[in-house]
Amino acid sequence: MRCPAEAMWRILPRIFSLQLNKNSVKSLYQYRRLYITALQPDRASTFPVSVLKKMPDPQQHSGIETNLYTPPPEVSGMTILDREAFTQTVVVPALRVPKEVLNKLVKSLKKVTLQRPGMRRVLEVEGCDDKLLLLDPVSISSTSSFSDAESEALQSFGVPLELQQYELQLTYDNLKSEEVLRAVLPEGQDVTSGFSRVGHIAHMNLREHQLPYKQLIGQVIMDKNPGVTCVVNKTNTIDSTYRNFKMEVMAGEENMVAKVRENAVTYEFDFSRVYWNPRLSTEHERVVALLKRGDTVLDVFAGVGPFAIPAARRGSTVLANDLNPESYRWLNHNCKLNKVERKVTTFNLDGRAFIRSAVKQELPALLKGTASVHVVMNLPALALEFLDAFRGLLDQELSCDENLPLVHCYGFSNKDDPQRDVVERASASLGFSLEGQCSVHLVRNVSPNKEMMCVSFTIPKEVLFNSESKQTENIEEPALKRQKCEEKTD
Ligand SMILES: C[S@@+](CC[C@H](N)C(=O)[O-])C[C@H]1O[C@@H](n2cnc3c(N)ncnc32)[C@H](O)[C@@H]1O
Known part of the structure; x- marks a missing residue:
């Protein structure tokens, strides 16, 4: 059975929207990858449904750990973190194993041994050389829980098939963040503890019901994720002009200046x-x-x-612009940090003004x-509309057929056919149909109904040079606020 690729991608998030957890989300991304592979080369129109079978059942992954750890009732509703209150004794199965065969046996039983953060699964047995191997009570409830291969391994290593009961003290340090949060938040409510990491900052998007616990949630995220020293909650959607979030520090230091590495380049900025x-x-x-x-x-x-800094490091000459004075400041800073200030000229202009001034000024020589x-x-919410700035940008006399600029323009789409949607919108902005003259790349799925796409095309000379399609409004050419990064101090 096969079904259209786009329909598949549209349907998947809806099927699983009610039961998404970390594992199924991961799988959705795997499907997206398959989707991209299916769609990109020649926009293949079919997609094998057989991959669906590989989708793990989300139910299989939920609640497993709660069987091991049933939190003390007093932690429920806690808003100020009291780590001691999570300590509990649980009983786990264990095997007594001769020291000589321990390592080999652990390998054979790796699926059923106890694995908890900060916890040893092999313990000493007082007064003898044998070791106690702790097992996961969720996998092993009786001797018949072992698989055939595991039972054979036990037999071949001469380990008696006798389970012991071991009383284990489980502390806050041995719990995963989701277990802590599940114990604290009111029963039945979503405890998603997912976050994005930007340097030392973890940023979360808390739901209404989680807000009373924000300080505790922030502290737990810091405790459980080494290197995170600040946890913030986004307090608005990303609809500001400069595409930055308003955020509130939930826990940790107030320092918002992050340092990150991406594709072997270091960036610093005020997040x-x-x-x-x-x-x-x-x-x-x-x-x-x-x-x-x-x-x-x-x-x-x-x-x-x-884009600008790795491009310069690759040997390109770059003109880089951003309207946000803060982005402009950090752009300059990062050029210096990465020693490409001679290759990058920066501007602090509106995108259209940048195209109609700096780009217009540089293009004639570049085209030759x-x-x-x-x-x-890359301003997916608006960039397609900015393409109109190329209409009639250059004088007719400069006309040349070759080496016209190649544009990579990003756009969000919530339409059933995002590819067609972005091509149509780009064409409308340019006043010229790009159908059959561009390629479209699916960048990422932003949410179940929203894709980020990239349309790449060579600007048609009819657009760039046609004086008839020139913008009619009276655009005041902005004074160029440009600077070689090297000329500035931060
Ligand atoms: C989605 S971000 C992309 C930044 C970067 N290129 C990247 O890939 O991460 C869009 C950027 O456009 C800037 N911006 C927003 N409106 C603008 C405008 N009218 N003209 C120029 N830049 C603008 C924002 O400040 C922001 O830095």
């Missing part, structure tokens, strides 16, 4: 004042890989530099050369 998305690293890498030494990159919505010119426009 509360600029845009940064760790989920775009593959896309940054994909586009930068298209560049050759000597190419020029015109980055219209550059942020703090995740042989190196490629790439325009990157």
Whole structure:
């Protein structure tokens, strides 16, 4: 049985929307990968349903640990973290194993041994050389719980098939963050403890019912994730002009200046004042890989530099622009940090103004050369609309057929056919149909009904040079606020 690729991708999130957990989300991303593979090369229209069978049953993954750990009732509703209150004694099965065969046996039983954070599963037996191997009570409830292979291994190593009961003290340190939160939050409510990591900052998107526990949740996330020293909650959706979130510190230090590595490049920025998305690293890498030494990159919505800086490191000359003065400041900072300030000229302009001033000024000479010119426009909520800035940008006399700029323009789509949607919107902005003259890449699934797409195309000369399609409104050419990064001090 086969079904259309797009229908498949649309349906999957809906099927699982009610029971998403970490494991099934992971799987959805695997399906997205398969979807991309299926769709990208030639926009294949079928997608094998057989992959669905590989989808783990979300139910299988829920509640397993609660069988081992039933929290003391007094932790329920706790808002200030009291770690001691989580300590409990649980009984787990154990095997007495001769020291000589221990390592081999542990390998054979690895699926059923006890695995808890910060806990040893092999204990000494007083007064003799034997060891006690602790087992997972969820997998092993009696001697008949062992698989045939496990029973054979026990027999071949001469380990008697006799389970002992061991009283184990389970402390806060041995619990996973979800177990702690499940114990604290009111029963039946979602305890999702997922977050995105940006340097030392973990940022979460808490639901209404989780807000009374935000301080405790933040503390638990810090405790359980080494290197996280600040946990923030987003307090709005990303609809501001500069695409940054308003955020509130839930726990830890107030320091919002993060340092991250992406594709072997280091960036620093104030996470509360600029845009940064760790989920775009593959896309940054994909586009930068298209560049050759000597190419020029015109980055219209550059942020703090995740296209511009690797492009410059690859040998491209870059003009990078961002309207947010804070992004502009950190962009300059990162150029210096990565020693590419001579290769990157930065601007603090509106995207259209940048195209109509700096880009317009540089293009004539670039078009006469042989190196490629790439325009990157990553402001998915709006960038497709900004394409109109290329209409009639250059004078007719400069007309040339070759080496026209290649644009990579991003757009969100919530339509059933996101590919067609973004191509239509790009075409409308340009006043020229791109159908059959562009490629479309699915960047990522933002939410069940929203895709981020990238349309790549060579700007048609009819758009760039046609004076008839020139914008009619009276646009005041902005004074160029440009600077070689090297000229500035931070
Ligand atoms: C989605 S972010 C992308 C940043 C970066 N290119 C990246 O891939 O991470 C869009 C950027 O566009 C900037 N921006 C928003 N409106 C703009 C405009 N009208 N002109 C220029 N930049 C703008 C924002 O400040 C933000 O840094």
